[in-house]
Amino acid sequence: DAGVIQSPRHEVTEMGQEVTLRCKPISGHNSLFWYRQTMMRGLELLIYFNNNVPIDDSGMPEDRFSAKMPNASFSTLKIQPSEPRDSAVYFCASSLGDQAYNEQFFGPGTRLTVL
Amino acid sequence: AQSVTQPDIHITVSEGASLELRCNYSYGATPYLFWYVQSPGQGLQLLLKYFSGDTLVQGIKGFEAEFKRSQSSFNLRKPSVHWSDAAEYFCAVGFSGGYNKLIFGAGTRLAVHP
Numbered sequence: 001d002a003g004v005i006q007s008p009r010h011e012v013t014e015m016g017q018e019v020t021l022r023c024k025p026i027s028g029h030n031s032l033f034w035y036r037q038t039m040m041r042g043l044e045l046l047i048y049f050n051n052n053v054p055i056d057d058s059g060m061p062e063d064r065f066s067a068k069m070p071n072a073s074f075s076t077l078k079i080q081p082s083e084p085r086d087s088a089v090y091f092c093a094s095s096l097g098d099q100a101y102n103e104q105f106f107g108p109g110t111r112l113t114v115l
Numbered sequence: 116a117q118s119v120t121q122p123d124i125h126i127t128v129s130e131g132a133s134l135e136l137r138c139n140y141s142y143g144a145t146p147y148l149f150w151y152v153q154s155p156g157q158g159l160q161l162l163l164k165y166f167s168g169d170t171l172v173q174g175i176k177g178f179e180a181e182f183k184r185s186q187s188s189f190n191l192r193k194p195s196v197h198w199s200d201a202a203e204y205f206c207a208v209g210f211s212g213g214y215n216k217l218i219f220g221a222g223t224r225l226a227v228h229p
Contacts, residue, residue, distance in 0.1 A: 004158070031215060043159075043205065043219040055214055091158055100209025101147045101166050104217065106158035 004107035006092050012113045018080040021110045024073055025094030033104060034067055034077050035091040043091075049075065050098050082114045117142045119208050121220035128196050129228045136191040136223050138206030147209035148189040149217065150180055154202045162204075165189065176200070201227045 005024040013019055025032050034046040047057040052069045060067070064083070069075040079086055089109045095102040118141045128134055140146055147166050151159040163174025170182040180191045189206060206220040 042221045045216060048214065048216060050214065056216065093159075095215060098214050100211060100215045100217070101164070102215050103149075103161050103164065104159075104215070106151075106160070108156075108158045 004092055004094055004105055006090075006107040006110050008110060009108060010111045010113075012115065013082055014115050015083055016081045017114075018078065019082045019086075019112060019114075021077040021090050021092075021112070023075045023077070023092030023107060025075070025092070026096075026105055027073065029094035029096050029105070030072065031095045031098055031102065031104075032069060032075050033093040033095075034075070035093065035106075037089045037091060037109070038087075046077070046090075079112075082112075084114045087112055087114050117146075117208065117210060117218055119206055119218050119220040121204075121206055121223050123223045124221070125224050125226065127226040127228060130198050131195050134191075134193045134196045134200070134225070136204050136206075136225070138189045138191065138220060139187050140189065140206075140208045141187065142208065142210060144211070145184065147211070148180075148182060149207040149209070150174065150178070150189075150191045151205045151207060151219075152176075152202050153205065153222075159205060162191070196225075196227055198227045198229060201225055 007022045032049040037043045046059045047067045049069045067077045091109045093104040093106045095104045120139045149164045150162040165182045203222045203224045205222045207217040
């Protein structure tokens with residue numbers, strides 16, 4: 001299995017531009033997570049999907065952030081408009097099952113820089 | 116509120132020395148406990164986990180961790196550190212009764228001197 005796939009690996013954009021981050025979970029996994037990692041705030045859960053349905057989006061910073069999961073093999077995290085404070089590493093993770101003991105498998109991350 | 120504390124931000128050890136990374140949690144019941152490792156430029160990889168049973172759990176790469184209920188701790192240990200262990204280590208806690216949300220500690224960055 002290829003593991004969780006994220007694209008792009010690096011993104012540099014200018015303030016005000018739209019940014020779309022992509023994630024392909026491990027085949028057969030039914031839970032998907034988007035995390036943001038920064039020096040100041042550490043690793044934060046942004047949104048969690050189960051069976052393609054958003055279950056908890058309480059970590060989404062503001063309306064500029066949106067996430068979708070149109071099918072079991074693809075998810076996007078969109079920032080529109082982007083701001084310099086959005087610069088971070090964004091991780092996607094997936095797991096099989098919806099319980100806290102289910103191992104989460106992380107992708108390599110997308111490093112976003114907003115100038 | 117549930118929380119996870121990793122008191123040490125940075126730790127430096129010599130290659131071959133023993134290692135212990137600390138993790139404390141705040142929760143009214145026994146949580147699910149995890150240790151993840153993040154190498155530079157990589158995602159997080161699970162080292163080991165504890166749900167119930169034997170409080171000493173073995174993981175990959177020669178790591179082990181011990182759950183101590185009385186201290187609300189889940190410290191990670193390795194008897195002899197290798198240079199390749201230099202990375203950032205995250206303790207994470209999950210809670211029963213809800214979905215599979217994890218709360219991560221702030222991480223401990225490990226440096227290994229030759």
